[in-house]
Amino acid sequence: MFNKVKGTHDILPDESIVWQKLEKEIRILCSNYNFKEIRLPVIEYTNVFTRSIGEETDIVSKEMYSFQSRGGKSITLRPEGTAGAVRSYVENKVHGQEALTRWFYFGPMFRAERPQKGRQRQFHQFGIELIGSESPVADAEVIIFNIMLFKRLGLKNVKLKINSVGDENSRPKYIENLKTYFSDKLDGLCEQCKVRYEKNILRMLDCKVTTCQQILNNAPAIEDFLDTASKEHFETVKSLIPQAEIEFTCDKRLVRGLDYYTRTAFEITSGDLGGQDAIAGGGRYDNLIESFGKNKIPAVGSALGMERLIIAYKSSGAYDEAVSSLDIYVTYFEHKHVKHAFSVLKNLRDHGLSADISQKAKKIGSQLKDADRLNSHFAVIIGDDEIKTGKYTLKDLKKGEQFTGLSLEQVITEIQKNINR
Template sequence: MLTQAPKGTKDILPSEVYKWHYVEGLIREICDLNGYKEMRTPVFEHTELFQRSIGETTDVVQKEMYTFKDKGDRSITLKPEGTAPFVRAFIEHSLFNEVQPIKGYYIIPCFRYEQPQSGRLREFHQFGIEAFGTKDPSIDAEVIWVAMILFGKLGIKNLEVRINSVGCPKCRKEYNELLRGYLAPKLPDLCNTCKDRYIKNPLRIIDCKEEKCKAQLTDIPFMLDHLCPDCSEHFEGLKQSLTILGIDYIIDRKIVRGLDYYTKTAFEIVSNDIGAQGTVCGGGRYDGMIEECGGPDTPGIGFGLGLERLLMVAENQGIVIPKPVAMDVYIANLGEVAAKEALRLLSLLRNNGIKAEKDYMSRSLKAQMKYANKMNARYVAVIGEDEIANNRVKVKNMSDGMEEEIVLSELTAYLKNKL
């Protein structure tokens, strides 16, 4: 146990961290271009924030949160998602007094106590964006668009954008009654969780995977077909906006997000290339949440995008993420005098922005060459007694094997010119 990472967590090793740097860099670039500014919030929050915003009946709150008491007897929970902390910070700092709409993003670790499987970890990472202050459906489309830009820049293909509307409190209430009326006679044949859902949140029954439930629900009425005029118009606006942006989408009446705060737009971006947990990005509108958390009545929309899943899709689609150059030049040195000169050269080269390394192991020249080769050094500068005596250095190009001898003081200029 001592030398084993906790269940459901993963180390990101030096040999693969460049992939994360690449994706994170891309995210920052895209957000900057699209007007989303980063905000950083704590890794943990007061438990009640999630209970209130995500909803007491959801799986996340009921069984997946990492909750503990701190030494001051406060109930603390590790973030299971990013929207609620974001909303909390906006309310706390009265950011609603600033120019609207407000657009932000985050890259965070999230924690959910679940049974790990492919594409599911107990600690995972999310990139998310949020837009507050407007109900205009074109911002819903923009949010989806931003995710698609990221996928596009990475070269990821074969994704499905699935959209739905889960209505507003007004039409959802009417629909729930309709749904209960439809389900009442079938209730004895449904699974136990669905019987529970019937009372608390009948909408979720649509999503049930149990065969016996599915069989009962062949002609179940969907929320999408019973929207109020306002929600219906909003959904039409979303579809039009997506078309203008050139984003293909599928209307999926069965999308019911697992967090209670969603209203109107709900969407998922799904891949079939990473196993059972195919949802790479999920999000929607949450027009009532900010007020629910004690802020002014403000609409909002956003998404969460799983970075592990994103990297998995890229990997499975054979996408190669560019590796940074490991080493510009390796200084091979022989003998004590040359070793001291190598250290001086190291500082000179690095001060000039050249990625340089030298021998620290007193190895033979042959071994040093092998090392330079394994490290993918582009050049090797060789200094030994002869070079020191003549004030010169041999520089070898490792890709074509060509070697030149130059004046020592010109090494920096020579390399800068070549690199």
């Protein structure tokens, strides 16, 4: 027996039809918002991620699939999309071609985590990146895009939380302050918070342990450390989102797991997901491009988990069971008819119909049963009489009606009349 690798998943046709629908809706909205598709490699040199995401983050420190190339260089399966997009932006000198870049991408991402509901080792993200604008308009656009997508798909129980995580001026001061605040309170904190205190103090803010929460309640808040420019930026973002008739809450404890975020951070959760409730997240990353060796170019972006989107979509109520279907199925009585049937099949397909044919000249009833199972709208029946006269028998399997004596042209027009695309 061969098994799929732990945390990977086969998407069979019954499932891929849902993916296609969602991808189609997403593409429509992208064109609506003027985002253009980029397709990037699944592997990058490891330092693309370590430098941008942050050495101390969980993703980099314990979740990356890295290996040595034959030349001895360290290569990593991408754990997220932004780092590669920024690498590509800088490498292709896109900043010289356009003032503002609006990209979107789809694709598999890889993280070596323990799989559970809504979390796999190979998972798929859709993301957008808006590069080249420091304006709060850009932040608002990215956030609004995500919410509008969920509205378009009919998702319910979706909540938007936003926060400002500061920038290179305010964050160090804030972190310094947090350290002092917690320094004499470490004994009352959970074991993990003690580790976070040393490694990534901001993560302490969203600890769920109640004793930690009590201590956190009196902890200094990031907003008191924001400089006036950052404050103004955040206020403008907050004033723009309601213009799209979108509700949100400000969550002072919202921090993100990737180090590159500055100023605006947001997260969208769904009540339909269980433990892993974040369906999309993102924020501003004004210093990331600079760290790839370019001038300081500001940017905002977001990513959403496709598997999680599908879970939420399926439980939304707006979801109709997607079924594959066929326009016409070709049946024939005896083996000697197969050549003729085959040319009819080709003709039907040439007219753009989705058509299939029985593999064997078994009993016609059995062939019609096959047609029914394939969810075919029509079946054409070919035998001695039909071949002799060139007039076919067409059966409408949905209505249970049957037409006889139709020429091939009439067959095709009858089908085209009844199918809607």
